[in-house]
Amino acid sequence: MLSVAMLAFAGFAALCLAMDKHAHDVLKRKPTLAQSRLRRGVGWALLFVSLLLAIQAQGWAYGLVQWMAVSMAGLLVWVFGLPYQPRLLLGLTLLSVVLGPVLALWPA
Numbered sequence: 001m002l003s004v005a006m007l008a009f010a011g012f013a014a015l016c017l018a019m020d021k022h023a024h025d026v027l028k029r030k031p032t033l034a035q036s037r038l039r040r041g042v043g044w045a046l047l048f049v050s051l052l053l054a055i056q057a058q059g060w061a062y063g064l065v066q067w068m069a070v071s072m073a074g075l076l077v078w079v080f081g082l083p084y085q086p087r088l089l090l091g092l093t094l095l096s097v098v099l100g101p102v103l104a105l106w107p108a
Contacts, residue, residue, distance in 0.1 A: 004054045004067055006100035009074030011046030013093040014039045016078060026086040046097075047071070053104055 016022045018039035020030045031039065054067035081089045 001054070001057070001066060001070060003100050003103035003106075004050045004057070005070035005074055006096035006103065007046050007050035007053065008067070008071035009078065010093050010096040010100060011043045011050060012071070012075045012078055013089065013096075014043030014046060016043075016082070018043065022082065025082065026090055050100075 017026060018031065018036045020036075023029070023031045023036075050071065051064075051067050054070075055063035057063060058066055077092075078089060
């Protein structure tokens with residue numbers, strides 16, 4: 001379930017960085033239209049992959065509930081951390097993008 005949480009966190013981070021204000025706060029520059037569209041697409045793809053992983057691991061009933069819980073927990077970390085530690089969140093996002101797929105492929 002940790003891989004699901006990490007991928008969902010990275011997906012929400014990509015969606016957040018697709019917005020001009022948040023990208024300027026974290027990266028100190030506004031994204032171009034192409035960058036914004038790419039981040040939006042990557043964010044939705046990461047959320048979809050994390051949902052598929054949760055459903056595969058736990059089934060529809062429990063997987064959907066657990067995905068919602070861990071994705072909202074990751075979103076909560078992003079929302080409350082953005083005003084105080086935006087660079088730390090960027091590092092956590094990069095760590096999540098790397099470790100999320102590794103943990104998903106790790107044998108249980």
